[in-house]
Amino acid sequence: MTLKLGVIGSGAIGREHIRRCSKVLQGAEVVAVSDINLEGARNAVESLGLKAEVYANGMDVINAPNVEAILVTSWDPTHEEFTLAAVAAGKYVFCEKPLAMSAEGCHRIVEAEIAQGKRLVQVGFMRPYDSGYRALKKVIDDGDIGEVLMLHCAHRNQSVAENYTTDMAITNTLIHELDVLRWLTDDDYKTVQVVYPRTTSKAHAKLKDPQVVLFETHKGIRIDVEIFVNCAYGYDIQCEVVGEEGIARLPEPSSIQLRKDARLANTILTDWKDRFIDAYDVELQAFINDVKADRLTGPSAWDGFAASVAADACLKAQQSAAIEPVSMPPRPAFYSR
Numbered sequence: 001m002t003l004k005l006g007v008i009g010s011g012a013i014g015r016e017h018i019r020r021c022s023k024v025l026q027g028a029e030v031v032a033v034s035d036i037n038l039e040g041a042r043n044a045v046e047s048l049g050l051k052a053e054v055y056a057n058g059m060d061v062i063n064a065p066n067v068e069a070i071l072v073t074s075w076d077p078t079h080e081e082f083t084l085a086a087v088a089a090g091k092y093v094f095c096e097k098p099l100a101m102s103a104e105g106c107h108r109i110v111e112a113e114i115a116q117g118k119r120l121v122q123v124g125f126m127r128p129y130d131s132g133y134r135a136l137k138k139v140i141d142d143g144d145i146g147e148v149l150m151l152h153c154a155h156r157n158q159s160v161a162e163n164y165t166t167d168m169a170i171t172n173t174l175i176h177e178l179d180v181l182r183w184l185t186d187d188d189y190k191t192v193q194v195v196y197p198r199t200t201s202k203a204h205a206k207l208k209d210p211q212v213v214l215f216e217t218h219k220g221i222r223i224d225v226e227i228f229v230n231c232a233y234g235y236d237i238q239c240e241v242v243g244e245e246g247i248a249r250l251p252e253p254s255s256i257q258l259r260k261d262a263r264l265a266n267t268i269l270t271d272w273k274d275r276f277i278d279a280y281d282v283e284l285q286a287f288i289n290d291v292k293a294d295r296l297t298g299p300s301a302w303d304g305f306a307a308s309v310a311a312d313a314c315l316k317a318q319q320s321a322a323i324e325p326v327s328m329p330p331r332p333a334f335y336s337r
């Protein structure tokens with residue numbers, strides 16, 4: 001049976017997900033699309049030759065009788081409302097990150113899902129589906145580098161739009177590390193501090209860029225993450241894990257090595273769409289398969305909540321310049337792994 005999907009938000013990633021669910025993945029079709037930019041939604045549907053219905057309001061997608069599962073790919077502040085509505089309608093929902101703008105918002109989703117009695121929400125944290133991160137986790141879990149002591153990470157975007165502000169470095173960008181580093185280390189954050197190096201002249205007025213976020217985990221692991229969203233040279237994700245017996249690094253995306261004009265060169269990607277293209281395919285295929293099997297296994301509302309608990313502490317640390325505690329409540333049995 002083909003799973004009928006409704007998509008809310010047909011911007012950059014919305015279009016990508018509509019394309020992959022319609023043209024690349026197995027077992028699903030997009031039957032409804034909505035965007036406050038109605039013309040954009042129509043264009044997304046027509047350019048792919050789809051027969052999907054186009055709606056002006058995302059709630060109409062959720063309530064459409066033929067829509068069996070929802071993808072929320074609209075702007076960050078809209079995620080909570082649409083995800084809560086999907087859960088209230090008893091429909092499976094894949095929500096892009098962040099799940100909500102605060103831990104409080106995420107917790108409302110957790111409570112609604114528990115009240116419904118089964119997992120309905122998957123959060124769009126795609127890095128655990130990336131082959132490089134999976135290989136890194138295997139090295140750690142197999143004990144190949146011994147006990148983990150430190151992680152050095154970087155999340156660099158080539159540039160960002162003018163509406164991107166200092167807090168979004170946490171809620172929109174670092175949120176990926178806040179999820180994937182918990183998963184990699186099987187640990188939770190205990191404290192966080194944010195420090196600001198000299199700001200790049202390429203940053204807009206309301207953005208401090210770069211930022212360095214320093215964590216201590218409950219096991220005592222120290223983590224530093226550089227967020228640099230106007231790095232100019234490309235889209236670059238780095239993760240180095242230092243263990244007692246060795247060091248493991250996230251592999252670089254493969255690229256042709258070029259020897260020319262007395263230089264040795266590799267291409268660096270410039271766009272998240274290309275860097276994680278395979279991971280997005282795998283994550284959404286898993287969502288489709290899991291919905292059909294009536295059992296979600298991907299990043300949960302609890303994972304979305306955990307990342308936002310840490311994000312809230314980071315936002316506080318951005319303002320205070322102090323070391324801030326991260327207080328994570330125990331995982332409910334409902335979300336046992």
Ligand SMILES: NC(=O)C1=CN([C@@H]2O[C@H](COP(=O)(O)OP(=O)(O)OC[C@H]3O[C@@H](n4cnc5c(N)ncnc54)[C@H](O)[C@@H]3O)[C@@H](O)[C@H]2O)C=CC1
Nearest residue numbers: 009010011012013014035036037058073074075076096097
């Ligand atoms: N997992 C990942 O690596 C990525 C996740 N994202 C997330 O996906 C979401 C969308 O990001 P982009 O596509 O880059 O942004 P975008 O700005 O290109 O697209 C967002 C779309 O949502 C629409 N929209 C806003 N409010 C709406 C509403 N109430 N109802 C329906 N449509 C609405 C906008 O008109 C726009 O077309 C964001 O939450 C972002 O954090 C984005 C890029 C990569």
Ligand SMILES: O=C1[C@@H](O)[C@H](O)[C@@H](O)[C@H](O)[C@H]1O
Nearest residue numbers: 155157172173174176229272
């Ligand atoms: O999620 C994403 C964007 O929304 C965000 O703006 C970028 O910083 C991330 O690298 C990308 O993966």
